Every structure is written in C-alpha cells, then in structure tokens.
Amino acid sequence: MTKILEEIRLRQPGETIFEYEKYLEKYYKDNKLISPNAPIVEPREKYKHEEDNIPTGDFIIQNNDGENCLIPNVSTNSEQYKEYFELYKKHRKERKEMTKTNNNINFVNQLQRHINLLSNGEEKNKLIKIHDKIQNDPKNNVQKISACVEDEITIYNLEISENILNEIKEDLTDTNYIKISNSLTAIPKEFNEDLESVEEYETYVARFYTHIEPAKNYTINAQNQIIASPINEQRNLYPHENKNPYKKYYEEKYLPFLKEKIKQQQVERNKDKNIFIREKITEKIAELTSKTARTSEEEQNLKDYKDLLAIIPETITGENEVELLGAVVGKDNTKKACELINKLDLTSLNIYGIPQPKPRSDYESTSKYEEYLLNHYKEYLPSSALNEHPMGKKDRKEYPHELFTWQDNKTPHMSSIPNSYYNNEYKARTKERRKVKAVRKPKKNVFKKFVDKLKAIDQIPSHKPIYQNLGKIFKTTGSVALVVAIGGGLIAATSMGIIPVNYTAAVGASLVSLLIYINIKKRKLAKAEQTQSTPTTSTNPPSSGNGGSNNQQQNQPAPNPNASTPVPSPNPNGNSGTSDNNDSTELDDLDEDQINAMLENIEERLLNALNEYEIAANQLEVLMASADSERTPEIIQNTKDLVDIKRQKLTEWILLSQGLQTELEKLQQKGGPTL
C-alpha cells in the first residue's frame, strides 16, 4: 500500500536557499524519508534525482519503515524549481570554492556578518575579540587550525600566531558560534590546584575536548563521571608535547589521582565481596549451631567456619592483603584461608581458596609462567570449576585463565591474573591453530618481491635514519635486503607487540653485525684491488666467516641473474675475523665528531622514548586494572595504539644508537678518540 504524502512546496519569494533547505530537511525527517540520525544531506541527494533528469508528476520513495510513499506533484520541472535549483547549484559551488580557498579574511568577514546580527552581550564580545585579534594578527610563528561556524558547512583553514591563539583560545572554544574542528593548537587551560580539584579539572578538560570533537565522546560517561583522561587523543592532536601543559599535569597529578581512585574502587569491591562471604559463612554457622546433635564432622566444620570468619576481615584497607577468588584476606592468613575454604567446599557459593599468583617477572619465559599458572590453579581449584579449553581440543595446551568459571559465568576476576602478563603474553598465545589446506609453488619470485617491498621501509621517514646512518650501507642493494628484512620483521613484530622491545634491541645487535661484515668485505675488496693493481671486477673476493650452509644458498633467489658467485657466509655474531685487524681502509663518511654528536642526540631521544613508552605502558596497566565500567573498547584500543607507537619509536632509537656505537668503536680501534 502506498502512503500519500503532502506536496512539497516550492521556494517562496524572499525565502533563502538555506531556509528552503531547512524546510526540505524537515519534510524528509517528518515523513521518515531520512533517518533521524543521518547526517544532513543536500536536497539533490534526498530527491535521488540526477541533475539532468528532473522528474515531474508523482514521485514514489520508500521511507524508513519500508513503506512506499508517494510525493504528489513533484513539479521539479517548473520554472520556480529550476530557478531554485540553479541558485542551489551556485550556492553550493560558492561554498565549495570557499572551502578550498578560505582563510583568515573569509573567516573574519563571516564573523563580522554574524556579529552585526547579534545584540550586545557576552557572546558578541567574545566574537568581537576573536575577530579583532585574527584581523590584526601579525602572523608570527603561526599555527594552523581549522574552524567552522554554526552551519558547519564551510571549513576555514586559519593561520594564527601562537601568542594570539593563546589569547583567544578559550573564547574560541567557549563560543557556540565557532567550532574548532581541528584542535592542533587548542590547549586546555592549565591546572590550578588552588582553585580546583583534579576531578573538576578532568571534567573541564573532558568537556573541552568533547566540545572540539563532539563525535569523540570519550571522556564522560552517562553519570557525568570521567572515564578516562583524553591524554591519548590530546597528544595525538598536539604534536609539540613538550609545550603541552597537560602532560606535566597528567604525570604529576592525574596518574597518581587515578591510581588512588582505582585503589579505592578495588577496596570497595573487595569490601562487598567480604561482606557477601561473611554473610554466607555466618549462615552456615547458624545452621550448624541450631542443630541440637552435631556429628564430629559437623563440629569440626563449625569450628572451621568460625576460624574462617575470623580471618576474613570486615574492613578492607587495601594494604597487606591477598585476594582469593571470592574474598580478600590478610597476607598472613592466606594459607589458612585457602585450606579452610577448600576443606569446607564452598564451591556452591563460587568461593575458592586460591592465592594471588606470582608475578610474571618471577619467570624467565612465557611457557614456564603459564605452566606455573596452570599448576597453581589446578592445585587450588576443584575439577568441577575447570572448563574444557575453549578451543575444544583436548590435546591443546590449557590456558589457565580460561580454565575456571567465575560467578555468573563472568570472566574470572582480572586481578587473579597479573594484568601485564594477560595483556602482553596471554592474549598473544591464545591465537588459534590453523590447518594447512594446501601447498603450492609461488606464481612469481616471491622472495624478490618480498625483498623489494622490504626495501620500501627505507623510504619511511621514521625508518630512514636507521638505514642511512648505519654506515650508509642501505643503498637498496639486493645483497643487504635480507638484513633489512630481519630488521623490518623485528620492527613489525615489535609493533604488533609480539616481541618485547628489549629482545628486539638484542637482535638488533646481530643485525648491526651483518652490516659490519659488509664493511669488512668492502675493505678486503679494496685491499685486493690495491694488491693486484687492476680494476675491481666481480671475481671471487676473499672469504671470511664460517657460518652458512651451502645447500641453502642454492635455493636462494639471486636478486640479479648476473650476480657474482655468492661469498661464503659471514659470522652473524659480529666476529669480524683476524684479517680485519690491520685494515687501514677509511670507514664511511661519518667521522668521530659526527657520530659523537649523533650519539649525544640519540641518547637524549632514547631516554625520552623510553620514558614515553613507560608512561604509555603504565597507562595501559592502570587502565586494564580499572573497573569494567571505566574501560571502553575504544579507550583500550587507543591506549594500546599509543603503547605500540612508543614501543616502535624506542626500538628505532635503540637500533640506531647500537649501529652508531659500533661504528664509533671501530673508529676508535683505528686510533680515534675515546668517548
């Protein structure tokens, strides 16, 4: 059945394009022809007509409820409509051009037009201040921001001096008329602890950013409580972190505040748990006490229940306590509590006597730690609490985190597994096993393709210094591509969080040793050239090193079919061989001063990168330890991304510093100055 709608009226004399579009917008919304939450679309899109195919007569369109709706007499071929449409196209074109070319002048003109319409008041004063400051901006040390005004159609790309921006930034973000859509330079006011609490300041900052980026409602939950600091987003938006007043506040004030808050929440949660358990035990005691004749076993149980009640405290302080699944007891009572709980079989209440596992750092490898965890849980958990492994395969390794159920089948209490282990290692280990369906020969020389792609990392600005400065060896030659491959693999693996950064650094050393080998070869070749007094050719150069297996070399695709005979493999551990000791060939373009200067610079950057990484990792840890309600997937992902970025940055600097150290050592061996 077709629903007949009202006719769409044409534009009235004196009605602006903007007003008419508002009418169309309302018409479509009222008739459910566009989703109420859909972004504002232009009239042409609403009509779903082609420009050169304007329909006439009745027009049928499906609404949100799936009903056919007839819009009668869509006389879009009328002169009036055509006139409107021409105006509309002109208007749209102007707006588009404006968007492309707009600048401070357009912005202040627009502001002036709006100011003229306003009656005197605070809003007008703010806008006049902004207008005057931008108009008279001498444009020194400019910063770029994007802004739009109320209709949100035109984006103004503004260039404003830093000091001017600081003067108007609060007004810019406070006014309803202007919206900063790119907050590169919009910085929240500084924290003033004399005037406000951390919580109040966080609320302000949260609102500040929510205002700038309304789509990212990442900081305030439904109860108007802060759920996370916007530090991640803010850092991403604001590249000059050292100038960021929020950073210092965040580290010195907000993080301790957050930790304390989380601790308080944990104490509250634990308090509830202990109250619940104490109630249940009290019920058991009452039940047994009410019995007139008790067996000896019941007598013993009654005593045990009383003992247990005595060691499960009513008041939780958060200090010197050990968490069991279901209760918190003092450290000294852990063993006794576990024994009693397990003896009394409180599993029907989902209470198990399991002490908190040792931290991951007590074990040298993931596998050993998981073995420990598994045994730890098996020792204390009754078999009824153990689940089949979620993979459903009996022969799979069992992952302790998923071995037991918790009340209401919820995930076991996070604090029962150390968070860092859970996040960094456990999750990585739970990847599924995949079956190999088929094996085939590659369609092309994948190795070469692979190498070519890897060489592209030399083009990534952040990677470039590593390869450029390590003796300027990475000249995208096929011969060193594998070294690049290993390095690239490490960086990729590290960024994916598979390899801890310290390990990456260790393997980075072997990467450097391969580079050293190339230098050695170069010098040997040069030496051979001098001795023979003949031009260097691709004849077999002297070999060095002892590694490698020749049968494997046969399978290795040569980057160039005309390549010379492969040189026996180097020792990738960096053993340069004895023949290198008297080599006097000059090293690459870098000299001691250059390397020393670079090292000093890198040392500072390395420390910064390490610091940033630790802060980010700490932030993630704190976040993961927080209550469920405080963690949204978006916040978790953002924090993880931040950790990954910092980790990668740190890795790069480590690799670079190692390479330079090695070069410097070699120079020193030649009689250069010591550090």
Place this chain on the structure above:
Amino acid sequence: MININKDEIITLDDNKDYYVAEKILYNDKTYYFAVGVDENDDADFEDIAYFEEVIENEDVYIEDVNDENIIKEILKEVALRNPVEETPELLQLIEKGSF
C-alpha cells in the same frame, strides 16, 4: 600428508596464504619464517610470521610462535642461511666508494 618446503606457499584454513621464506628445525620441532602474500603472491610486509608446525592425525597445522627465545633462534638461523651476497650493484657501489 602435506609436506611444506622453503620457497613454497601454504594456504591455511582461513584462506590466508603465506610464503615460506625459511624452514627451520629446532629442538626437534619445525618452524617456518613466513610472510603473508596476497592473491597475486605479493608479500605483505606487515604480515611477517613465525610458525610452528604441528602434525595431528596426518593433518598439518601451524601455530604462531610467540616465545621470544624461539623467534630469536629462527632469526639467527635465517641470518646464517642467507649470507650477504655481493651483487654487481654492490660491487659498483664499492668501486665508487659509496660505502
């Protein structure tokens, strides 16, 4: 039973293809240094993988290796097997004194 060798492409049950750059035996287990490839067999740099082979009832499975010590061994072996070659391009650079 499927036999996987170096320089072959394996197709997994999630239809993902990997190019096996190296096959390594370590501690009586078989590992692969692999890289994901697309339908044209172009390598995906973002997808470098370290796999352990698991054989079960004549079926071959792979599992991601996450043990840092094993990855280290794999990389060490990869480096040993793939020594630096001196190509004409490299020799040219040497002659020019570029490095």
